[in-house]
Amino acid sequence: xPHKVSLSRLKLTDFRNYAAxxxxxxxxxxxxxxxxxxxxxNLMEAVSLLSPGRGLRRAAYGDITRVGAAGGFSIFAALDGxxxxxxIGTGIETGEETTARRLRxxxxxxxxxxxxxxHLRLLWLTPAMDGLFTGASSDRRRFLDRLVLSLDPAHGRxxxxxxxxxxxRNKLLDEGRFDPSWLAGIEEQxxxxxxxxxxxxxxxxGLLTRLIEETRETSxxxxxxxxxxxxxxxxxxxxxxxxxxxxxxxxxESRYRDAGAGRTLDGPHRADLIVHHREKxxxxxxxxxxxxxxxxxxxxxxxxxxxxxxxxxxxxxLLDEIAAHLDEGRRAAxxxxxxxxxxxxxxxxxxxxxxxxLGDRAQVFTVADxxxxx
Ligand SMILES: Nc1ncnc2c1ncn2[C@@H]1O[C@H](COP(=O)(O)OP(=O)(O)OP(=O)(O)O)[C@@H](O)[C@H]1O
Numbered sequence: 001x002p003h004k005v006s007l008s009r010l011k012l013t014d015f016r017n018y019a020a021x022x023x024x025x026x027x028x029x030x031x032x033x034x035x036x037x038x039x040x041x042n043l044m045e046a047v048s049l050l051s052p053g054r055g056l057r058r059a060a061y062g063d064i065t066r067v068g069a070a071g072g073f074s075i076f077a078a079l080d081g082x083x084x085x086x087x088i089g090t091g092i093e094t095g096e097e098t099t100a101r102r103l104r105x106x107x108x109x110x111x112x113x114x115x116x117x118x119h120l121r122l123l124w125l126t127p128a129m130d131g132l133f134t135g136a137s138s139d140r141r142r143f144l145d146r147l148v149l150s151l152d153p154a155h156g157r158x159x160x161x162x163x164x165x166x167x168x169r170n171k172l173l174d175e176g177r178f179d180p181s182w183l184a185g186i187e188e189q190x191x192x193x194x195x196x197x198x199x200x201x202x203x204x205x206g207l208l209t210r211l212i213e214e215t216r217e218t219s220x221x222x223x224x225x226x227x228x229x230x231x232x233x234x235x236x237x238x239x240x241x242x243x244x245x246x247x248x249x250x251x252x253e254s255r256y257r258d259a260g261a262g263r264t265l266d267g268p269h270r271a272d273l274i275v276h277h278r279e280k281x282x283x284x285x286x287x288x289x290x291x292x293x294x295x296x297x298x299x300x301x302x303x304x305x306x307x308x309x310x311x312x313x314x315x316x317x318l319l320d321e322i323a324a325h326l327d328e329g330r331r332a333a334x335x336x337x338x339x340x341x342x343x344x345x346x347x348x349x350x351x352x353x354x355x356x357x358l359g360d361r362a363q364v365f366t367v368a369d370x371x372x373x374x
Contacts, residue, residue, distance in 0.1 A: 221298025
């Protein structure tokens with residue numbers, strides 16, 4: 001069983017509908033119940049900001065600050081992390097628009113948010129992700145990259161460096177500055193970053209596919225088959241230098257076409273994650289709403305198991321309204337599966353009774369009007 005990373009305290013100040021609130025946890029799972037609009041998802045969002053990025057709503061930081069607060073918001077968390085006990089503080093100082101948040105780990109200013117991944121890995125599943133298979137490919141790419149990031153924290157840096165290089169290529173082409181050596185330099189950089197990104201995605205999908213295969217017999221969820229499409233399809237068994245050369249050549253040959261289009265038309269930023277329901281041999285987007293949800297839950301939980309196996313530390317799971325549409329038997333099976341992953345899970349729902357099958361495996365909190373009661 002992987003080591004359990006668990007949050008022991010969460011303190012919020014001027015965060016969404018919480019002026020000041022604290023949650024003391026004893027290491028078990030945390031169930032958050034309360035009426036619509038009580039602040040359950042807000043609490044999940046606060047925990048999600050203990051990972052790099054903008055959290056599970058991808059909100060602008062200014063929007064997170066409580067309406068009417070004098071300054072910004074802050075989150076403080078104490079946890080038994082991957083490197084032992086750790087205290088994390090994050091937030092912004094004013095309620096105004098900012099793209100950066102402050103981050104202190106054990107009292108020291110962190111250089112980058114990537115340092116958070118030394119202490120915990122977080123995975124989430126929210127109702128907003130229900131349309132993942134039918135929605136925009138950019139959402140699936142983001143989902144895929146989050147899966148990669150939780151195993152390979154360097155992936156985020158690669159992706160942002162690639163974006164930056166691509167933007168400067170697009171700008172040169174847009175301005176009609178076809179300087180061959182300047183462009184070739186940028187394209188070489190894009191090729192090495194872009195192929196590294198694609199290979200990291202491919203590797204993660206390979207690992208996840210193997211794990212899904214191994215646990216297929218016992219999983220209560222349909223199994224997903226996963227493929228990358230839209231960029232160098234089926235070529236990832238070739239040596240990476242060859243792939244880089246080929247992508248650089250592709251970019252070089254497509255300068256005029258891309259200038260006309262106003263953007264770079266080939267690259268890892270155009271890739272898509274294609275998911276099939278294996279047992280039904282059906283594309284996920286053509287499955288029923290319930291089947292899509294079951295596929296997604298199965299996928300996220302399989303990934304959680306993979307992260308636990310590979311890092312030796314079970315990720316913290318944020319599962320927003322995951323049990324909402326399940327009958328009692330399926331709910332109990334789901335809770336057993338979540339518990340069996342060995343990590344701490346945060347789960348929400350409007351009805352406390354929905355979680356009775358968890359028994360004393362969870363601490364149950366009631367949330368009402370920006371206050372938390374145990
Ligand atoms: N910046 C903010 N300042 C104050 N209140 C906010 C802010 N942002 C969101 N809220 C409020 O927080 C409330 C709780 O939202 P949250 O999404 O956490 O509810 P919930 O308990 O998950 O509800 P549901 O069961 O409907 O999903 C909402 O009423 C929302 O208007």
